[in-house]
Amino acid sequence: MAVTMIILHSWFSRFISSNSAVEIVSKLALMTYTFLVILTLSKGKIALYGLRWAHNVQWGRVIVLGLGLGIIIGTIGPVLHLDSGSFMEGRTFLQSVVIGWVCASVSEELLMRGLVQTYLASLQVHGVSLIGVRISLPVFVAALLFGLMHIVILMSGAA
Numbered sequence: 001m002a003v004t005m006i007i008l009h010s011w012f013s014r015f016i017s018s019n020s021a022v023e024i025v026s027k028l029a030l031m032t033y034t035f036l037v038i039l040t041l042s043k044g045k046i047a048l049y050g051l052r053w054a055h056n057v058q059w060g061r062v063i064v065l066g067l068g069l070g071i072i073i074g075t076i077g078p079v080l081h082l083d084s085g086s087f088m089e090g091r092t093f094l095q096s097v098v099i100g101w102v103c104a105s106v107s108e109e110l111l112m113r114g115l116v117q118t119y120l121a122s123l124q125v126h127g128v129s130l131i132g133v134r135i136s137l138p139v140f141v142a143a144l145l146f147g148l149m150h151i152v153i154l155m156s157g158a159a
Helices: 002-013 018-041 059-079 093-119 137-156
Strands: 127-130 133-136
Touching: 018 093, 059 093, 093 137, 127 137, 133 137
Parallel strands: none
Antiparallel strands: 127 133
């Protein structure tokens, strides 16, 4: 795995900055590792972990809406002096899309919803009620881990 990461880093570094290459490679490694764990736990039946192709999805609309909202937010943010932190610093819009929207979001969803929530699915009968809304234990644990993961990233200054 380490050799693959080194090879990927050297390939990505030809096109983008070294820091961006490290982030892309680390996100791809997280996706690959999570997928392999899901593949192992499901004994090859990955649909058990929610990994199946969505039918009747209008991908063109999804992509146009996502990019449109990103461009609007990216344009309005500086005007309103909304600080995007160090994440956008030194990156092009395309690099931010690839790292933040594609690699990070897919790897996080695969880890939290695909692996954690499905692995804990047998505990769905347990949960908590907040403001009259019942939240199952797998969803609560995944949300808690997701939040903690981002707090650690923010506190380390990596965001």
